[in-house]
Structure formats: structure tokens, C-alpha cells
Amino acid sequence: MSDPVPFRPHVAGTQPAYDTPTYGSTHKRHPTQRALRIPHTVTETTGPMFSPSHYPAMPDISRFEGHMAMGERIIVEGTITDEDGRPVPNTMVEIWQANAAGRYHHERDQHDAPLDAHFSGAGRVFTDGGGRYRFVTIKPGAYPWHNHANAWRPNHIHFSCFGPGFATRLITQMYFPGDPLLALDPIFNCVPDEGARERLVARFEIGLTQPDWALGYRFDVVLRGRGATPMESPGEHH
Amino acid sequence: MPIATASQTIGPFWGLIEYPEWADLLRFGATGETMTLTGRITDGDGLPVTDAAVEIWQAAPAASEIFPAYGRSGTDLHGEFRFRTLKPEPVPGLGNFQQAPHFAVTIFARGLLKALVTRAYFDGDAMNDNDPVLCLIEDPARRKTLLARHEGADVWRMDIRLQGADETVFLDV
Numbered sequence: 001m002s003d004p005v006p007f008r009p010h011v012a013g014t015q016p017a018y019d020t021p022t023y024g025s026t027h028k029r030h031p032t033q034r035a036l037r038i039p040h041t042v043t044e045t046t047g048p049m050f051s052p053s054h055y056p057a058m059p060d061i062s063r064f065e066g067h068m069a070m071g072e073r074i075i076v077e078g079t080i081t082d083e084d085g086r087p088v089p090n091t092m093v094e095i096w097q098a099n100a101a102g103r104y105h106h107e108r109d110q111h112d113a114p115l116d117a118h119f120s121g122a123g124r125v126f127t128d129g130g131g132r133y134r135f136v137t138i139k140p141g142a143y144p145w146h147n148h149a150n151a152w153r154p155n156h157i158h159f160s161c162f163g164p165g166f167a168t169r170l171i172t173q174m175y176f177p178g179d180p181l182l183a184l185d186p187i188f189n190c191v192p193d194e195g196a197r198e199r200l201v202a203r204f205e206i207g208l209t210q211p212d213w214a215l216g217y218r219f220d221v222v223l224r225g226r227g228a229t230p231m232e233s234p235g236e237h238h
Numbered sequence: 239m240p241i242a243t244a245s246q247t248i249g250p251f252w253g254l255i256e257y258p259e260w261a262d263l264l265r266f267g268a269t270g271e272t273m274t275l276t277g278r279i280t281d282g283d284g285l286p287v288t289d290a291a292v293e294i295w296q297a298a299p300a301a302s303e304i305f306p307a308y309g310r311s312g313t314d315l316h317g318e319f320r321f322r323t324l325k326p327e328p329v330p331g332l333g334n335f336q337q338a339p340h341f342a343v344t345i346f347a348r349g350l351l352k353a354l355v356t357r358a359y360f361d362g363d364a365m366n367d368n369d370p371v372l373c374l375i376e377d378p379a380r381r382k383t384l385l386a387r388h389e390g391a392d393v394w395r396m397d398i399r400l401q402g403a404d405e406t407v408f409l410d411v
Contacts, residue, residue, distance in 0.1 A: 014241055015242075016246070016351035016352055018354075024349075025247075026351065027282070028285075028401060029281050029287070029349035029400050030400070030401060031354065031401055031406075033407070033408075034410075036371075037409075037410040038371050038374065041297075041329070041331050041332060043337070044342065046295075048295060048306055048307060049301060084239070096251065096254035106251040106254055121254050122254040158246075158249065169293070169353060170242075170243060170245060171346055172243055172245055172246045187246060187247060187351070195241075196241065196243075196244045199243060222243050223242060225242075
């Protein structure tokens, strides 16, 4: 049996560091030893397959039991590809987020903002054969956190993506264009590369916007590609 | 060429996508040599990490319609995660090498801007001595951080220290 084709290392500067002093929760949780680089085996190059029969899709979380959630209904659509531009088909995408008032439907969220009985804030879809996914949700509100004085998280939607291998697992956050809080947010700004940060910001698209119903945003996700790139030599990235 | 999307923290409220049954990999009816994998996650102060999402993947026994080979467990107020699953089998390494039975383990949490990846092996397994990943760890004390120990019956425990003197070996994959 031939060796599995590994996933490519991340491009330098495009991923955050574990030790990010501006984000207080990293202080006691970041490892101090350098991670051990290992070659990819079937453990890393294969991963779970999810089917809608076991993991039912929840593509429209703007309504609950027939009632509309409060806030601005939005459509979020995008494509999941790998670094070679190939679509990632039939892969599961999970989202979760605060409601329009900036409150999570979660017991640990103590923000003094109203809960919405018609908004759970969690959704799940599968990409189609072309790697496309689509959610209908409510635009999440900003909310305070206690990282530093007068700290506020920008509006964001959490994304959980899987892809073809356990090494392509990705959890990220989608932000909204023009948000003045982005410049002040340690979590967004933990990504050193400006281009990589900007790719976390969804684009408003009038073409995705449904007349008389909801604004549309595009958020494309790229998962790691396979094999070596011509630009890189082994051991260049850590 | 597109570049892989940046990771961001899972944050403190990922419980909205927590489905406790996902920690039971036997829930669709898989049968075989069953086991429990448990452990406690602690931070640099030795305090329990009570808001982590721990995920496991095993390449063998192979995933099927009745065995997802993948699980997700939250940590509780003591920092403990717990999975029910089938005991992993040896899997091919590169070339002619065989890898000792193991789980791939991924940890997401508030304060982790990207996933921490490690593996859980089985203390006492004869294949460990020749496992290509374990053999990359020269310090026996460090290597031991990847060994789940037998707690009796079918329960195996691998505690995970995110930071400090007995820090777990994390993998750059």
C-alpha cells in the first residue's frame, strides 16, 4: 500500500499563535513546548464522514417552531474549497452565534441582553457537489467580554468545518464588513497576515440578497490542500 | 492559489453545538471490543479546563454506517472528557511501519486560537516501542504523556496538561 498524500503545511503568518498575550485566556492555556512535527499517516489524512441521516441539516435558524426570531434576517452562502481550488463536497458545516441582541442561548453567557425564545443560534448544513453551502439566520449582535477594559466582540458567526481528513478540521469565525470593532478585537487580530484576516470578513453581495426578504453575505472557506507546493521546502513552516 | 482560512477560537459558548450523544461512538449499534477513554484537562495553574471540546478520530476499526470512528465530548466541571468507543487497532504507518493502536485527539477551547492535536496510545502495548510517532519523542517522561493508563475494566485514562512542567506532547500536523 502506498503512503497517503499528506496535507500541506500552513502558509507562514496565516494562522494565529497559541501564545497571544493580547488575548488573556491564552495565558494559562498555551503550550510552552514546540509542537512535534509528525508526518501524515492515515490517522491524519482520513477523517469522519457525516450523513444527513444521522446528523440532520438545520439550514434555517431564523425561525423556531414556526415563529420568527427577532432581528435582521440574513442569508450566508459560500463555497468550501481546498488550496488547489477544488470544491469540498458533502462536508458538514456547523454554525453557532449570539442572537440579534448579542446574547448566546447558553447558561454561561451572563450578558445583560435579552434571550430570544425563537432563536437557538445553532445550525448545520452539508455542502453540495460543488462545495456550496447556505444558511438563513439572524445577524448576530456585538457583545462585551472581559478581556480588557471596554472590550466588545465584533459581530461574528462561529464556523466548524471538517473536510476530508482529521488534519483539515477547522474552527473559525466569520465577521461582517465595515465593523468598527474589528480593529480593536484581539481574537480577529491574532492572525498576523492582513490578507488572512480580511478573508475572515464576509462580503455583502446584492446578488445573494433576496428581494423583500433578506440581505446576502458570502463567506468562502479554504481548507488545506494536499501534497507539496512548488514554493515550499519541507520544514519551512512550523 | 487560495490559502487555507485562519483558525479562530471555539470560544466559551460552543456548547450550542454540543450533542452529548456524540461522545458515545457505540450509539449506532457497533459491537466489538468496547472501551471508555477518559481524561482530565488542566491548565498552567493545574486548574481544570471546564469549557473544552475534545474530539477523537480513529482510523481502525474503520468507520461505517454503525461506527462513526469520531466523537466529541465536552469537559465537565472537573475538566473531564469521556468517550465510549471500540478499542483502536494497529494502523499502517509510512512505508512498512505499523503504528501502535491510538486515537487522534483534538482539543478546542476558549484561549486556544487553533486546535491542539495529540494522540492517545495504550500504556503497556507491545507495539508502542516501535511506533513511529512515539519514537520521535526522546524523553521517556514526555513520551509517557501520550500513554493512556488502564483504570480497570475497560476504562483508559489520559490526562492532558496544556502548559507546565508535565505538559502533554502536542503534535504539529
